[in-house]
Structure formats: structure tokens, C-alpha cells
Amino acid sequence: MKAAFQGELGAFSQDAIRQLLGSKAQPVPYPQFDEVFDALAHGDVNVAVAPIENTLHGSVHKNYDLMLKHDFIITAETNVRIVHNLIAPPGTRFSQIRKVYSHEVALNQCLEFFRRHKSVENVPFYDTAGSVKMVMRDRPPGAAAIASELAAKIYGGEILRREIEDDRRNYTRFFLLERKGAKPRKPQGSDRKLWKTSLVFSTRNVPGALFRALSALALRDLNLTKLESRPLRGRPWEYMFYLDLIGRQDDAVVRNALGHLGEVADFLRVLGTYRAA
Amino acid sequence: MKAAFQGELGAFSQDAIRQLLGSKAQPVPYPQFDEVFDALAHGDVNVAVAPIENTLHGSVHKNYDLMLKHDFIITAETNVRIVHNLIAPPGTRFSQIRKVYSHEVALNQCLEFFRRHKSVENVPFYDTAGSVKMVMRDRPPGAAAIASELAAKIYGGEILRREIEDDRRNYTRFFLLERKGAKPRKPQGSDRKLWKTSLVFSTRNVPGALFRALSALALRDLNLTKLESRPLRGRPWEYMFYLDLIGRQDDAVVRNALGHLGEVADFLRVLGTYRAA
Numbered sequence: 422m423k424a425a426f427q428g429e430l431g432a433f434s435q436d437a438i439r440q441l442l443g444s445k446a447q448p449v450p451y452p453q454f455d456e457v458f459d460a461l462a463h464g465d466v467n468v469a470v471a472p473i474e475n476t477l478h479g480s481v482h483k484n485y486d487l488m489l490k491h492d493f494i495i496t497a498e499t500n501v502r503i504v505h506n507l508i509a510p511p512g513t514r515f516s517q518i519r520k521v522y523s524h525e526v527a528l529n530q531c532l533e534f535f536r537r538h539k540s541v542e543n544v545p546f547y548d549t550a551g552s553v554k555m556v557m558r559d560r561p562p563g564a565a566a567i568a569s570e571l572a573a574k575i576y577g578g579e580i581l582r583r584e585i586e587d588d589r590r591n592y593t594r595f596f597l598l599e600r601k602g603a604k605p606r607k608p609q610g611s612d613r614k615l616w617k618t619s620l621v622f623s624t625r626n627v628p629g630a631l632f633r634a635l636s637a638l639a640l641r642d643l644n645l646t647k648l649e650s651r652p653l654r655g656r657p658w659e660y661m662f663y664l665d666l667i668g669r670q671d672d673a674v675v676r677n678a679l680g681h682l683g684e685v686a687d688f689l690r691v692l693g694t695y696r697a698a
Numbered sequence: 699m700k701a702a703f704q705g706e707l708g709a710f711s712q713d714a715i716r717q718l719l720g721s722k723a724q725p726v727p728y729p730q731f732d733e734v735f736d737a738l739a740h741g742d743v744n745v746a747v748a749p750i751e752n753t754l755h756g757s758v759h760k761n762y763d764l765m766l767k768h769d770f771i772i773t774a775e776t777n778v779r780i781v782h783n784l785i786a787p788p789g790t791r792f793s794q795i796r797k798v799y800s801h802e803v804a805l806n807q808c809l810e811f812f813r814r815h816k817s818v819e820n821v822p823f824y825d826t827a828g829s830v831k832m833v834m835r836d837r838p839p840g841a842a843a844i845a846s847e848l849a850a851k852i853y854g855g856e857i858l859r860r861e862i863e864d865d866r867r868n869y870t871r872f873f874l875l876e877r878k879g880a881k882p883r884k885p886q887g888s889d890r891k892l893w894k895t896s897l898v899f900s901t902r903n904v905p906g907a908l909f910r911a912l913s914a915l916a917l918r919d920l921n922l923t924k925l926e927s928r929p930l931r932g933r934p935w936e937y938m939f940y941l942d943l944i945g946r947q948d949d950a951v952v953r954n955a956l957g958h959l960g961e962v963a964d965f966l967r968v969l970g971t972y973r974a975a
Contacts (some may be wrong), residue, residue: 639905650924
């Protein structure tokens, strides 16, 4: 089982792959999200894993765009807590550290650490796991990296400080994507009773259009876990909506609601139905 | 008139300041968003300018959090088109460029440029405008930066390639924030007839709670331009909503709708009423 993901080995997406598929799946890294989706389309991999939203940074529009471009389905979801660790070659003492490499976003999530340690400079790098790889390979004097525990393990780094992120409520939600016809999968620890269905739709921007669209769900007592508007550039006053609801696509009530929503929406695409993480 | 913003002089926020306040306002840079808001709270500046969403990257949750923490009001909005330029010291030939410095996000928005020019390496830096400042000061051999035209002008750099971004539909929306009691301002080129009101509210997660909340607006034929749910970490199944509607806060119909929304929401805060950009 080959699973495509964006980034270097040791990226948080690899934690997502473990949570979704167990340790037997083989993670296959690609530099860009487009390449991850292409790999699944061409059959180079069996599944793809893509981050879809983060509690601090919001939705990853890029991956919604790629889901709409391709014809895959979501077969599972999982949430990965983003824990940042200070990682250096084994034997390094903390007092020797002068430069800390990591992805800009990770560095910005550890501001309190850098405020407390003024002698330590932060240096943006293209990737969190990639910064561990570089520090272990090139051994720049006084260098450390910020990345996941998994990255430390993969590249043989030692964790000098654990959980140095400012905010512990930092989670990224990932989708498992497969080619059409695939069955939903059960990740470890998921609540088997609760299901979600994810969809994207658009309405014409007439007053109450969204309200009418949502009435298709509300009048059937369906509950939402996500609703987000996204402006369509070049088409002023028109919007796409990302929506997640609680329920299985093949439940009669959900099927009816989607039929009703299809009548009032300009465009509707169901992205998948899967067990809630 | 002092206007606080996050980043270095020449950042896209400074373009927003010009669009919002004209060229007489004095931009005052701060390294972090928290410091921008603190500067306004302490009266060190007259106004603050904050990015609130980007067409490719979505909402800036951090700045919504800071708006809720502080008691400011939005007095204007503007959209800045994010145009990336390749900038080097005057006299540099394009064929000499080997390394291009910029913020990670900007580098990732110019992938086609790097695909076409394989001999050019991209190097993440902490800031777009900051990368121009560094290249002009330190003159590393074969170095260029990616940033705004304004950054080139401020630091005396020459633009070697214009508009090298992959996607022209890259806009960032900015809010002008002021202390309570301030009046809405009219940015250059704004449509004076159309107003927006921005609010944040939460509902208990019972089926149909959001639908009931939205009915307060839909039943009065009010139109939305943004609606986005954000999960509240540590409170499963509870959400905040960011909502923008067309209308002035002191219009009778908007006032009634907000009163009605206040009855059905757990929490409601109006962030401001201002001319649509």
C-alpha cells in the first residue's frame, strides 16, 4: 500500500498516514500537492493523504481546488496534533545551539521559545522534516531543527526540547483520498458510530440563496460540522461553500437532503462519506 | 497619522495603508501581529492595518482572535492584489541570478518561475520586503529577492522580472482598525453606496442552530458576503462563525436582524460597519 504525501519523510503528513493506515503503509513523498494528486491519478500510488485545515491557519484552499479538479473520494479523516520539538545531532548540548532551522510556519508557532532564548536565531527552511535532514547531513556548527518526533527518529536526531510550540491547540485535519469506487476505511481509534459527509456547492448570490440551500439540511435535522464560504475570483458576489455534515451519504435522510440541495444549488459535488475522527 | 502594520517597510500591508489612508499616513512596522494590536491599544499609533483573508490561503484566524481580544472597530476595508517581482541591485543582469530570497509563501506562489529557471535556487527568508532589504544591504553574489514594487522602490532595488506569480487571482483583504468611537473612513476608489457589517457569533451545536441564526438575516432579505465556521478547540462540536453582510449597522433592518441574531446566538460581537471595497 503506497501513500502519497507532500513534503519530506518525517513530515506531519506521515503521522497522518500512520493514524489512517497503520505502520504497514509505505509513505511516498512528493515536493508539491499537485504531484501528490497526479500520482494518485496515474496509479503510481494506492492512496493520497492531504491536509485540509488547521486550527490556527484555516482551510487549505489549494487542496480543495485539487479535489475539485480530480475525481477522487475521501475514504477517511484524521486529526494530527502538531507538536514541535527542538532536534539536533546526538551529543549536542542545548547551550551550543545558535541557529534553529525550520519551516516559517513552524518557527512562527514557537515564538515564546525564541523570546526566552535570545541568543538563538531562527532560520526559515523549506520544510520541517527537511530541516532535520539537512542538520543531520551537513552538521552546520551550533545548528538545530524544529520538527516532529518522527522526523527526529527517521534522520537519527536527538530531541533536546519537547513541545516547544506556543499553542497546544494546534491540530491539522487530513483526508485520505482514493480513486472512485473505493470503500471508506476505518482509521485506528475512530468512533465507528459517527459518520461525516463532505461536499462543495455554490449558489447564485441572491439574498437568501445560502439560507435556502441550508434549509435542505436544517429541515431534516441534519447537523453541520463545517461551513465555509470562499469567494470566486473573477466572479464577484459568487461563492463556493465547503460543508461537512453528520451522516452517511447512503442514509435516506442524507440522500434526500442532497437531492434537495442539488435543486437549489448551482453546483454540488459530494467529496466523500467517511467515519468521523 | 501613524498606521501600525506587521512586517518590514515595503510589505503588502503598506500598499493596504496607501489604499486606505493615502500617502500621508506614516506606516509603523512591528514584527508580530500581537504587537500591532498592542500598539493601537496603547495609543502608540492612530490606526492599525491587518490582513484578514487571502484568496488562496483563506482567513487569518490569528487576526480574528486579536480582534476578539481587543475592543477595536473596523472602519474600512481594502483588497490588495499580491504581485510578486524579481528584485536585485541595479545593474544586475538576470543571467547572474543564482539565489532568490523571499518569504516561503511568496516562493510557493512563483513555482512556474522556478520551474522555468532551473539554475535559480529559492531560499526561504522571514519576510518578502525584508529579503529585498537584505539583498540590497549585504549584496550576496548572484542574489535577488521576490517582493512588491513598493519594496523595490523603498530599498533602491531594480525590478528584473514583473508579475512572476503563478496565479493573478491572488488578493489579500485588509481591515483598517481603530479605537472605539472612530467613524468609518472612505478609502480611495471605494463604492460609497455599498456598506458591509462584520460580525462574529457562536451557536450551541444543536441541529439547526446555525440555520435559525441565519434566518434572522435571510428573513429580512439581507445578503451575506462571508460565512465561515471555525471549530473551538477544547469545546468539541462548538463553533464560532465569521459573517459579513451587506448593510450598515445603523440601518433599521440590520439593527433588527442583529437583535434577532443576538436572541438565538450564544455570543455575538459586531466588529464594525464600513464601506465595501
